[in-house]
Amino acid sequence: MLSRMRSDIRYRLRALFSRASVERELDAELRFHIEREAEKYERQGLSHEAARRRARLAFGGVDQTKEASRDMRGTMRLESIVRDLRYAVRSLRSRPAFTFAVVTTLALGIGANAAIFTLVDALLLRPLPVPRPEQLVIVSDPAQVNNNNVGSPLTAFVSIPLYRDVRARNAVFTDMYATGLTSNLDVQIGGGTDATTEQPHARFVTGNFFSVLGVPAYAGRTFTAAEDQTSGRDPVAVLTYDYWQRRFSGSRSAIGSVMRVNDVPVTIIGVTPPGFGGDIVGQPIDFWLPMMMQPAIDARMPRLDDRGYSWVVMMGRLKLGVTLDQARQNVSAVEANAIREHLSGRALSQFEDNLKAAPIQVVSGGRGFSERRAEYGKALWVLMAAVGLVILVVCANVSSLMLARTVARSREMTVRMTLGGTQGRLIQQMLIEGAALAVVSSVLGLLAARWGTRVLLVTVNASSTTSAIAIDTAPNARVLAFTAAMALACALLFGLLPAFRATRVDLATSLRSQGRNVMGAARVGGGRMPFGRALVVAQIALSTLLLIGGGLLVRSMQQLLHSDIGVDRDHLVAVRVRTSRSQYVGALLGQLRRDLAERVRQLPGVDAAAFADHGLFSGGASGYFVSVPGFVAQADSERQVSLDRVGPSFFHAIGARLVRGRDIESRDLETRPLGTVINETMAKRYFGDRDPLGATVRVEGVKDTLAYTVVGVVRDFQSADVREKPHREMYLAFNDANVGNGGQAKLSVHVRGDPSNFVEPIRRAVQAAAPGLPIHVDPVNDLVRGTVSQDVLLVQVTIFFCIVTVVLAALGLYGVTAYATSQRTSEFGLRAALGADPGRVARMVLGEAVRLAITGVVIGVPIGLVAARLIRSQLFGVGSVDLPSLSAAIAVLGATAVVASYLPARRAARVGPSEALRAE
Amino acid sequence: MTDLRLDLPQGTLDLLILKALSLEPMHGWGISERIHQVSRETLQIPQGSLYPALHRLERRGWISASWGASDNNRRAKYYELTRAGRKQLEAEAQDWARLTTAVALVLRMS
DSSP: HHHHHHHHHHHHHHHHHHHHHHHHHHHHHHHHHHHHHHHHHHHHHHHHHHHHHHHHHHHOHHHHHHHHHHHHTOOOOHHHHHHHHHHHHHHTTTOHHHHHHHHHHHHHHHHHHHHHHHHIIIIIIOOOOSGGGGGGEEEEOOOOTTOOOOOOOOOOSSSSHHHHHHHHHSSSSEEEEEEOOOOOOEEEEEGGGOEEEEOEEEEOOOOOHHHHHHHOSEEOOOOOGGGGTTTTTTOOEEEOOHHHHHHHHHOOGGTOOEEETTTTEEEEEEEEEOOOOOTTTBBOOEEEEEEHHHHHHTTOOOSSOOOOOEEEEEEEEEEEOHHHHHHHHHHHHHHHHHTTTOHHHHHHHHHHHHHHHHHOEEOOTTTTTTTHHHHHHHHHHHHHHHHHHHHHHHHHHHHHHHHHHHHHHHHHHHHHTTOOOOOHHHHHHHOOOOHEEEEEEHHHHHHHHHHHHHHHHHHHHHHOSSSOOOOSSSSSSHHHHHHHHHHHHHHHHHHHHHHHHHHOOHHHHHHHHOOOOTTHHHTTTSSOOHHHHHHHHHHHHHHHHHHHHHHHHHHHHHHHHSSOOOOOOEEEEEEEEEEEEEEETHHHHHHHHHHHHHHHHHHHEEEEEEEEEEEESSSOEEEEEEEEETOOSSSSSEEEEEEEEEEHHHHHHOHHHHHHHHOOOOHHHHHSSSSEEHHHHHHHHHHSSSTTTOEEEEEEEOOOOOHHHHHEOOOEEEEOOSSOOOOOOEEEEOEEEEESTEEEEEEEEEEEEEEEHHHHHHHHHHHHSSSSSEEEEEHHHHHHHHTHHHHHHHHHHHHHOOOOOOOOHHHHHHHHHHHHHTTTTTHHHHHHHHOOOHHHHHHHHHHHHHHHHHHHHHHHHHHHHHHHHHTGGGGSSSSSHHHHHHHHHHHHHHHHHHHHHHHHHHHHHHHHHHHHHHOO | OOOOOOOTTTHHHHEEEEEHHHHHHHEEEHHHHHHHHHHHTTTOOHHHHHHHHHHHHHHHHHEEEEEEEEETSSEEEEEOOOOOHHHHHHHHHHHHHHHHHHHHHHHHHO
């Protein structure tokens, strides 16, 4: 059996690779046979000639025998494919314009899909590059990796004591680690004069982080249980490979060297392997610090032993044979009990209520944590759908190009089929031509995708300063497989349809019309290319779909960027000065805030400037519980308000409108009771129809409860997220520099004119007042833009793809119209000869193109309206049926149709009788 | 020449070729002539089937081919039975015998 297989393979290989000699042998063999046969007949008395003829006749069809013998070699399929491939390459090279058009559009379509898929894969699909990722389980909200909260214990992210309890008591994990954010770190690398301060990305992790994930050290060592023992004892760090390469040029001597992290000397002990970018997908990471170093490095807020300080997320590795469900049951029970032990009374019942509403999340951790996934996930799927439409349009386009070509080759097809070529063989050949195009285009597309994803990421990261995205965009096996599958699907789509069409040749008609070209070629494929027209209609319908979606997204972004958010957004500049690790603390910081506001206010063109704790769109927010006389809360959540501390004239400065009472004034900083301004939502919720002015609101601080008197009510304005409806918000007079966010001073500045013109003057003024401190000055609209960066990304990319599809649809329409026109040259000539008005001929051609466009739009609009409902969650301020964007889409397509058919129409109008005769 | 042509049952052509080759190496024409003569001119192998069959058998490794000089000193492709081919011949011959006996038995039934 084995030897038979071997001989079989040897035989086939020889047949394949020494095809020429095998063919020669077959020839010789058959010739020999016929000669011997002829000799036999001659011996029987026939003449030489007659004998030869007889022998040939007796033998039958020599070519059939050859073909059958070749078949027996078992390599026919492969051979014919190789032959078709050679033929395809030759014929594509002989038509560079056609090939260029097809390859460019295909590469664009495939590249767009590969680019978006790369992002989808990196952010949404790819498992962590660790051994057995399917065993990893997240016990937290996978998106809450950058959060911290003081107050009641939470489960979306947890405190370190709670982590210790769950780790010790669960029965399902071999081990589990915790990871938490660091505050902004100032890191100095190297000593002496060349030491510069930088702010790399780092996280605190427990000592078992690397062992749970199963990530070995690439160089040096990783953390061990020893680093988990004593607070502040092990100032060490493990670097990512990328940071090591980037910052230390991959030098071995970096390991063992010391960098200063917030002035704490930290020894670099190891590097993780290349390709490992941490457990948090989409977020940059440069190094890890042991959890126990947190109090030493963030000296202002030690977080290790406070059960009220939730700030870490947890990941465990399942014991062998334990399922996710079992883990969920065990861990949620363990965690809930651990929380209950330390609660009583109202807090306990509150916790039970919350637990019922939002159970503890125990979810698969194979893909890691990710804030960006939650942020960008939906947008990416929308984009994936958009590029899916693009590739369909591309396929339709290429399909009609191929069809036009096969129609042009109809004579060749006719002849081949007359000579006995089977439909299957012809289809195979056309498919191979398609495949050759698809393969070349995919390679180009992948290169384009590589470039495209980089551009996308740079765009996103430029528009959002706070949440940089870091993902690996190198094409991996999955992206390659996706691209290959897509190329194959495309080849089938645009190869098969025209192939079937073209090989359904009506032999009789086609042969008869060989001499007369008027209608012959056009007949192949039926009538005047209804199939080509169908493709154009499909393209326009798909473009309509995309344009409707794109229009909605554009309108939505306009709303996001320009809607009334309750403040004078177009004339505001936000200033942020980092004061952490400077001499500005306590009263000095308070003084700095006042000084800065005063200085900036004196700049020409500046109307007003006010300081605040969080201010506008700074990314910070504080939640507090309040009690209001006359309001009985049913649940704790009803007592929660969002709180900011603001300086004098803050509301005047930001252009917010006070509906009752007055602004915060200088006297509020000095006198008691302390003044507060509340927003309308808060006033309505707690006071209903009562007058809030003069009422007392008690704010439960971390240590004590303070009473504030309401002095004003401000119209709701958004200060953090344009999409969200404003919460209940209150603004306290910012009189105590020791409370609030101590590490920075923030101003809101109202200017006359374009805020971007004030960025430099304001920066200089602040620099002069507080030399040496890091300063950020941004127009508020830029900050708003940063908070909607995923929308910006979505819109920019969608617009790009809309343009691409419209151009493709225009080309398709142009192609079909031009072809139809050229086929009707003689008809137009005849009309001209009979005295038809050239204008009428042109109108006729235009009319036909417009009819196609209208058909496409009529099909596309209802589908588009249905599809628009799917992206409703991405929209802001527009419904899924939006007349302005809908009419714009239709207008664009109408204009496209006219532009695309203008040239063919003009040509048709100019056809003279003599030209028509020549065409005959 | 009046050939009493019989349609060869499926698979018998291989058997005949193998058998013909079991005596000595032969070229294609020789095989066809030999079978024609031995069958008392009853069996005429259609040339259209002979060469494909030879190529098939060669691929399966039952026969091997080599170029040699024919009786009148012309180059011809000679086929020769391999060991595997000999085994195959035995097996097929036995099958054939069993089949014909069985068919004959059935036909003798009255």
